[in-house]
Amino acid sequence: MKINGSVALVTGANRGLGQAFARELVRRGAAKVYGAARHPDAVTEPGVTPVALDITDADRVAEVARQCADVSLLVNNAGVLTYSNFISAPGLDAARLEMETNYWGTLSMCRAFAPVLGANGGGAIVNMLSVSSFYTNPFDASYGASKAAEWSLTNGVRIELHHQGTLVVAVHASFIDTEMAALTSEPKDSPDSVARQAFDAVEAGQVEVLADERTRTVKAELSRDHELIYPPVQKFWDDALKGRG
Numbered sequence: 205m206k207i208n209g210s211v212a213l214v215t216g217a218n219r220g221l222g223q224a225f226a227r228e229l230v231r232r233g234a235a236k237v238y239g240a241a242r243h244p245d246a247v248t249e250p251g252v253t254p255v256a257l258d259i260t261d262a263d264r265v266a267e268v269a270r271q272c273a274d275v276s277l278l279v280n281n282a283g284v285l286t287y288s289n290f291i292s293a294p295g296l297d298a299a300r301l302e303m304e305t306n307y308w309g310t311l312s313m314c315r316a317f318a319p320v321l322g323a324n325g326g327g328a329i330v331n332m333l334s335v336s337s338f339y340t341n342p343f344d345a346s347y348g349a350s351k352a353a354e355w356s357l358t359n360g361v362r363i364e365l366h367h368q369g370t371l372v373v374a375v376h377a378s379f380i381d382t383e384m385a386a387l388t389s390e391p392k393d394s395p396d397s398v399a400r401q402a403f404d405a406v407e408a409g410q411v412e413v414l415a416d417e418r419t420r421t422v423k424a425e426l427s428r429d430h431e432l433i434y435p436p437v438q439k440f441w442d443d444a445l446k447g448r449g
């Protein structure tokens with residue numbers, strides 16, 4: 205689909221990658237860009253129309269889908285990462301928050317906007333996933349589970365919306381230079397680069413973006429994950445536990 209002249213909505217548009225998505229849409233000539241955020245006053249990108257939206261509030265999601273009935277490109281960017289593991293996290297709250305936001309929130313957005321996109325010629329959905337959709341790492345284990353669920357829903361929604369001509373693009377990335385990845389000193393891609401790759405895929409009709417070398421490597425190694433992916437993760441975790449002990 206052409207972004208020039210389209211009407212887009214980006215969730216979590218107030219900062220980080222969401223702000224970069226909104227900026228890139230304006231740069232590519234989108235006729236209107238709705239910047240959805242829990243605190244719409246924080247949506248400051250020039251040319252972006254703020255919309256109040258918490259994606260975990262199903263009533264509000266439905267209301268926004270009614271209000272923004274001209275949308276042809278939905279960018280599900282909003283997400284949370286708590287850096288929690290499965291066993292020694294103090295409870296289930298962090299895992300539930302990640303699943304509630306990354307999985308249920310995104311699913312709720314897809315369901316509410318599917319008829320809107322259909323009525324507007326099909327359009328496209330971009331779901332912002334992660335390299336963590338592909339494998340589990342104890343440092344962000346419950347986040348990985350939520351992103352794996354979100355990857356699964358992305359593949360399913362693509363199949364279910366094919367009949368109405370909706371392109372569903374999965375964007376997987378390793379670390380991106382935003383607040384979410386502030387704790388790590390690993391190499392990071394720029395939000396602008398990820399946004400450009402995502403919208404190049406939308407314009408080219410491609411269903412998947414593997415935004416960086418690490419993400420491409422992990423995806424390529426999936427069929428041999430217990431030989432290639434998990435042994436170094438195990439060693440890193442065991443060493444970390446020894447370091448703590």
Ligand SMILES: NC(=O)c1ccc[n+]([C@@H]2O[C@H](COP(=O)([O-])OP(=O)(O)OC[C@H]3O[C@@H](n4cnc5c(N)ncnc54)[C@H](OP(=O)(O)O)[C@@H]3O)[C@@H](O)[C@H]2O)c1
Pocket residue numbers: 215216217218219220221222241242243257258259260280281282283284285305309332333334335376377378379380381382383384385
């Ligand atoms: N940064 C990375 O290394 C990285 C790598 C791969 C994938 N990702 C994914 O990229 C996306 C954007 O992350 P980011 O790096 O820009 O992180 P970020 O800087 O932490 O921003 C997260 C955004 O999501 C919003 N958000 C969280 N919960 C929400 C909710 N319930 N309703 C509406 N908005 C909500 C936040 O709004 P508030 O300001 O109100 O909190 C904020 O705008 C996420 O889906 C993330 O999982 C990030």
